[in-house]
Amino acid sequence: MALKIDEELGGEPVVLIGVLKGSIHFLSDLGRAMKSDAEIDFLQTSSYHGGKSSSGVVQIRKDLDINIEGLNVIIVEDIVDTGVTLSHLRELLSTRKPKSLKVVALLSKEGCRKVHPFVEYIGFEIPNEFVVGYGLDYAERYRNLPYIAILREE
Numbered sequence: 322m323a324l325k326i327d328e329e330l331g332g333e334p335v336v337l338i339g340v341l342k343g344s345i346h347f348l349s350d351l352g353r354a355m356k357s358d359a360e361i362d363f364l365q366t367s368s369y370h371g372g373k374s375s376s377g378v379v380q381i382r383k384d385l386d387i388n389i390e391g392l393n394v395i396i397v398e399d400i401v402d403t404g405v406t407l408s409h410l411r412e413l414l415s416t417r418k419p420k421s422l423k424v425v426a427l428l429s430k431e432g433c434r435k436v437h438p439f440v441e442y443i444g445f446e447i448p449n450e451f452v453v454g455y456g457l458d459y460a461e462r463y464r465n466l467p468y469i470a471i472l473r474e475e
């Protein structure tokens with residue numbers, strides 16, 4: 322993914338925008354594997370409220386620190402489920418007039434979309450299971466697991 326992103330940037334700088342908190346490890350690994358000149362910023366949304374299904378209402382809890390007007394921007398997401406969060410973020414960030422706006426997501430639950438935001442780079446398609454680890458949480462737990470696992474009820 323890093324190679325492909327570097328190639329498509331063609332030597333231009335980029336801003337990687339991590340969606341907190343789930344993308345932390347992915348952003349860190351992806352950013353370090355990229356050769357492009359990258360700034361890093363974060364924003365935070367909330368729609369899961371600590372549970373296992375989306376409330377469908379996306380709120381911005383922490384906005385960007387930098388102005389992205391005229392810059393190449395890549396939103397770095399942990400997982401795309403219903404697509405509601407990403408579609409909201411794409412819409413919001415495109416109003417700030419970036420030079421380009423793309424999305425990279427580590428995981429995608431393709432069959433679960435309510436809306437279909439475009440995702441330029443997808444790491445892995447996964448089944449409709451609730452997963453934790455490598456940044457992904459359940460009620461703030463499991464983010465530090467060095468692997469991704471399905472959360473079982475027991």
Ligand code: 5GP
Nearest residue numbers: 375401402403404405406450451452457458
């Ligand atoms: P969407 O708006 O696409 O339904 O959901 C996006 C956000 O929901 C992700 O950024 C992530 O925070 C959370 N999410 C979706 N599916 C999962 C999952 O299987 N496990 C965890 N831990 N979070 C998820």
